[in-house]
Structure formats: C-alpha cells, structure tokens
Amino acid sequence: MNCKNVLVLGGTGAMGRYLVPELLAAGHSVDVVSLDDMSSDDPMLHYIKGNVKENGLLEELLKKQYDGIVDFMTYQTEEFKKVYSLLLENTGHYIFLSSCRIFADAPPINENSPRLLDVSEDREFLATDDYALYKAREEDVLTGSAYSNWTIVRPATTYSTGRFQLVTLEAPTLLYRMLAGKTIVLPEKAMDRQATLSWGGDVGKMIARLLFNEKAYGESYVTATAEHHSWREIAEIYNEICPFRYITVSTEDYLDIIAKGASWARYQLIYARMFERITDNRKVLKDTGLKQSGLMPLREGLRLEFDRSRDFNWSRYSTDEKNVRMDEYLRCSHEK
Secondary structure, three states: OOOOEEEEEEOOOOOOHHHHHHHOOOOOOOEEEEOOOOOOOOOEEEEEEOOOOOOOOOHHHHHHOEEEEOOOOOOOHHHHHHHHHHHHHOEEEEEEEEHHHHHHHOEOOOOOEEEEEHHOOOHHHHHOHHHHHHHHHHHHHOOOOOOOOOEEEEEOOOOOOEEEEOOEEEEEHHHHHHHOOOOOEEEEHHHHOEEEEEEEEHHHHHHHHHOOOHHHHOOEEEEEEOOOOOOOHHHHHHHHHHHEEEEEOOHHHHHHHHOOOOOOHHHHHHHHHHOOOEEEOOOHHHHOOOOHEEEHHHHHHHHHHHHHHHOHHHHHHOOOHHHHHHHHHHOOOOOO
16 A cells, blocks of 8 residues: 555544554554644654644644544534535545444444434434534534545444443543442443443554545444443443442432433433444445454453553542542442
8 A cells, every 4th residue: 555644633542542553554654633742753653732623733734735634533513514624625535533322222223324313302402412413413514515535434332441431431430440449330221221332443443444445435334343232241341350349220310420410411321321232334344354253352352451551540530520429329328
C-alpha cells in the first residue's frame, strides 16, 4: 500500500490507541490530535496536543490536505453541521464515529436496523440532543449531503485499556470498587439483557481496514464482535478476573445513585443497556476480510485489559460523586 497521510482526531482513547498502530503497520504517516500529553520517537507518528474545536486548530490542520481523517470527536448536532463540509472537502476519505446506541430494540442489529431517531414515540426523548439522537442526526447530515467520501462506523460498547463497562458503570466506578473491595450496585432489570462488548483492538483493526477501502465509501458499518452475553454473565466474568460483590436494586434507586435521576443517565440505561444488544457484523467482516474467529473473546480481552489497567491510580475516584452516593446508599441499606 502506498504511504498516505492520516489525521486521527481524538486518537488516544479506547479505539484510537489501537487504530494508530494498525495505520502505522499499513505504512501510513499519522498525526494524532488529543488533549493528552503524548510523544513519539517514530518519524511516521506525530502527536499534537490541542482542542480541534478551539482557536482555529482544525482549519490549520486541514491545510495539510490529509488523505484520510478518522474522527473520534463528539459534536453536538449544530456543531457538526458547521464543520462537516470543511472536513469532507479537505480529505480523500473521512471516517465518522457513530454508535450502536442509535439503534432501537430490534436484535440482531445490522446496518439497516431501525434507529431510535426514526421509530421512538417518546416525544420528550426526541426533543433532546441525547447521544443516541445526535449521532443519528449527524449520520443524516452525511447521508443527505452532496459528498460521498465518508464512511460511518457504529461501534458497540467498547472496552480497552482503562475503559471498562458494566451496565452503565464505567471504570472510575467499576474498577475503583472492585480493587478497593467495595460492593457494587447494579440495576436488576438490566441484568438479564444481552449486551455486546467489543475490544478496542478489534474495532481498531476494522476501522484501519475500512480506511481507503473502496467498498466503504458512502457506507455505514456495525464495527463490533458478534459475541454477546447478559449483563449478569458479564458481571460473573469480571468476578472471575477480580472477585467482588454486587447487589441489584430498582431502576429508580440505581439512577438516583448514578446521576440523581438525570435524564441522560435514564436514557442510557433504558434506551441502550436495557435493550437486547446482539450484533450482526457480517458486513464489516466481509469488507475487511476479518473473521469472527479472529476477534478477541470477551473473557480473554477483559483479563488482558484488566491486567494492563490494575496499577492505575483508581483510588483517586473515591470522592467521585457516583462512588460517594453508592457508598451512602449501601450504608443506609446496611450493606458493606
């Protein structure tokens, strides 16, 4: 493959950390923009610290006329409407990060599954710019545009180094409590719902093989494993890796702990984690040449990333609001 110049926006997160080595292995020159302090001795890899939404940084970067852009940034709908033309006009191939969160409860999910934006009857929800909705609206901006040099990728819930999920809990709550020997509170009604957790390394491989792939232009892809488990089973997998105790509670009690009942937390739980999330990834496997048998099994992947992450300073999250409220709930209910 000919060497191409690639810009990765927000490229040090769960997927970007694995995508960048894939791009380098393919012979590309890669510039990564992030808020993190990063450095590289590889002459083909350059890190740029900055916020592409501020101070004209994006416009300055795009003067380089990158062959490809992979965009892990999050934009509210109106923000994206202001920048999408600039991005598409200044690159050969633009990969937009959407999400499987856009889909309604219609398993198995594939590229043509109904989206919440199109089928939900919850007017209060539809009046928001919730994550599941603004990602779908931004997809519509691309598909309704005059451009065709884009590809939409829709990852499922993705775990990685320092990134772990259990229902709506993330690593600052989950790993802190596991490693500190603290009880974890989970919502009972979600526990037997099927969930798809994909390893960031697999998603990185998929995206790398879609970039500059002629089959991918103007297309969308579910970029996820087909493996799925109930949240109860996933809790047991975590327990095999690092024994911990959990209790289950009502939806309302859980939401009060997580975000004092805030609507965003309710929507994430009810319109994502309490849906049956089973994915059909045949399209992305076909167009990338990958095989399901070559993707990371969940048990192995969670153990791998847990071992890489256990020495992080998770105790710094002891005063995080979620952990404080969870501790208080457990004290009041006489749990330890």
